Amino acid sequence: MTRTVDIARRRKRRCMLFSGIAAFGCAVSAVLAAGFGPLDIPLGQVLQTLAQHLFLTPASAETTNAIVVWEIRFSRIILSLLIGSGLAISGTVFQGILRNPLADPFTIGVSSGAAFGASVAIFFGLSGTIPFLTGIGFVPAAALTGALLALAAVITLGSMGGQLKRDALVLAGVVVATFLAALISLIKSLDEDSVASIVFWIMGSLQGRSWQHVQLILPWYGLGLAILWRFSRELDILSLGEIQAQQLGMNASRVRLWLLVGASMITGASVAVSGVIGFVGLVVPHLVRIVQGGEHRPLLVSSAFIGGLLLLWSDVLARTILPEGAELPVGVVTALLGGPFFCLLLHRSMKRSSQ
Amino acid sequence: MSAHISIQNLSAGYTDTAVLHEISLSIEHGEMIGLLGPNGSGKTTLLMSLSGVRKPLLGSIQLNxxxxxxxxxxxxAAQIASVPQYTGETPDIEALSLVLMGRYPYISTLGGYSANDTKIALDCMKETATDSFAYRSVRELSGGEFQRVLIARALAQQTSTLLLDEATSGLDIARTIEIFDLLKQRHHAGKTVIAAIHDINLAALYCTRLIFLKHGRVALDGAVKDVFTDENLTEIYDTPIHTFNHPITNAPQAFVTPGSVAGSR
Incomplete structure (x- = not known):
């Protein structure tokens, strides 16, 4: 008996260690990443600026460097951490409720809704900011609205048979996504001038994002996270399948609906701010599952940190790899990194299942 | 006193085609029932109806x-627990976590599993001899070990009734006997056990009462000795079957003869 308890303690320690290292990695990376960029800023100055803002020490005169570090770089770093962790969390949830390892935050068409909303805003030339709501652009607001409407449509379609079934959900997601993709194509063909902006938006980028965008995403992120944490224990039961969940006394369709809404809120807000950033929500849960198994609560915690870390450094790469301040869309970077990595994971699981 | 479970004129299945037709059964406390019948006769549908997963199209099920x-x-779920069929598909979580799910009907909305829940789960794992791998991932377990963990989970639900849907299919003879011995024990401790069993001889060895379904209706229902006869089995399975008594327990056992099914050569 002592032996088995030892095993339990060792595994718990491994989970704690893994998420602890990842969390520490996030904190250190956030500071280090603020030193990267076209403007060369020494690390000491970066640290000084961050300390000033974080610990509210009396500020010396605002220098250009300090503004660059805090207003431009650090806001973007925080945003990349939020979005990366959000995508990884909702990817974990979607893979759990759909019981499909290939599901990701975009499987049920939330991203298409956001892309459609953004396209409409771009089409009508609403590139400015909403009056009275300082700094929040029309495009992210329209994208968020589109994402939530798409979610509502998918849930309505998917639950037409009375209950929210897994297969119906996936099918409804495909239908909604395809239809919205067609509408986006329609918008593009009607207005050739906006094609470039729409395409660039869909590719996913954090260029020019600021603290206002963090403000836009935070309430949705917090609300979604609270819902997901509340139902994370049920997620383990749900991953055994609908029938067993019901036999264990769970109202499976109600729990699935809540989880869906929570995950989609986070995804919708992320996509609204950054466009469609692929592979983070797909790859990160797989990677973490290999290290610490399939239990959902530890999985969600570690996935969040790893996802944040991944997007943070992908974004640093995206904004520094091209010369003279030009940027790659970060969605391209994550796809380029994630594709081969996913092949490796696939190869690994194939090898294991053939043994 | 009325029956523990009373099924009245139950029709169940899919909205357009019923699988079960007008089933009426009465089940007393502490029975060990083998649910038998050819493939597609409605055994699983009946168990699903009993566990509340499938709603009746007509009729009703009364529980106490x-x-x-x-x-x-x-x-x-605090009154009826189910052990599903072994499918080979297992999540990557530790065995104790899986057994703890059996305590789900008892936890409050915001509170988690308590220390008492963990204690009950561990006790149930001891009963099913699965406590030695409580902290291992169920992915690493063999089929027999995994099914015993599922039984521990059903026991942790602390229900009066246990439903099993071919819980031993895909397991070898020794593992099968192990699981049925365990069920027999629970039956002696007072639980009502209803098990869909593919192997009619196994059912005759362990159960007190057999219910045969055919084409979604109750074809036979009674004590093992009364219903487990040559004529009855031959008719239900459309196959010539002979029965002999078990050399040790004296329970009736069925034998088939190769090449004897009508239409085969």
Missing amino acids: DTNLQQLPPKKR
């Missing part, structure tokens, strides 16, 4: 004089 459909899911 309460309509099963009117019980909230958690209340229902």
Whole structure:
């Protein structure tokens, strides 16, 4: 008996260690990443600026460097951490409720809704900011609205048979996504001038994002996270399948609906701010599952940190790899990194299942 | 006193085609029932109806004089536990976590599993001899070990009734006997056990009562000795079957003869 308890303690320690290292990695990376960029800023100055803002020490005169570090770089770093962790969390949830390892935050068409909303805003030339709501652009607001409407449509379609079934959900997601993709194509063909902006938006980028965008995403992120944490224990039961969940006394369709809404809120807000950033929500849960198994609560915690870390450094790469301040869309970077990595994971699981 | 479970004129299945037709059964406390019948006869549908997963199209199921459909899911799961078929598909979580799920009907909305829940789960794992791998991932377990963990989970639900849907299919003889010995033990401790069993001889060895389904209707229902006869089995399975008594327990056992099914050569 002592032996088995030892095993339990060792595994718990491994989970704690893994998420602890990842969390520490996030904190250190956030500071280090603020030193990267076209403007060369020494690390000491970066640290000084961050300390000033974080610990509210009396500020010396605002220098250009300090503004660059805090207003431009650090806001973007925080945003990349939020979005990366959000995508990884909702990817974990979607893979759990759909019981499909290939599901990701975009499987049920939330991203298409956001892309459609953004396209409409771009089409009508609403590139400015909403009056009275300082700094929040029309495009992210329209994208968020589109994402939530798409979610509502998918849930309505998917639950037409009375209950929210897994297969119906996936099918409804495909239908909604395809239809919205067609509408986006329609918008593009009607207005050739906006094609470039729409395409660039869909590719996913954090260029020019600021603290206002963090403000836009935070309430949705917090609300979604609270819902997901509340139902994370049920997620383990749900991953055994609908029938067993019901036999264990769970109202499976109600729990699935809540989880869906929570995950989609986070995804919708992320996509609204950054466009469609692929592979983070797909790859990160797989990677973490290999290290610490399939239990959902530890999985969600570690996935969040790893996802944040991944997007943070992908974004640093995206904004520094091209010369003279030009940027790659970060969605391209994550796809380029994630594709081969996913092949490796696939190869690994194939090898294991053939043994 | 009325029956523990009373099924009245139950029709169940899919909205357009019923699988079960007008089933009426009465099940007393502490029975060990083998649910038998050819493939597609409706055994699984009946178990699904009993566990509340499938709603009746017509008729009703009364559990201790309460309509099963009117019980909230958690209340229902505190009275009837199910052990699913072994599919080979297992999540990557530790065995104790899987058994703890059996305590789900008892936890409050915001509170988690308590220390008492963990204690009950561990006790149930001891009963099923699965405590030695409580902290291992169920992915690393063999089929027999995994099914025993699922039985531990059903025991952790602390229900009066246990439903099993071919819980030993895919397992070898020794593992099968192990699991049925365990069920027999629970039966002696007072649980009502209803098990869909593919192997009619196994059912005859362990059960007190056999219910044969055919084409979604009850074809036979009674004590093993009364219903397990050459004529009855031959008719139900459309196959010539001979029965002999077990050399040690004296339970009737069935034998088939190769090449004897009508239409085969």
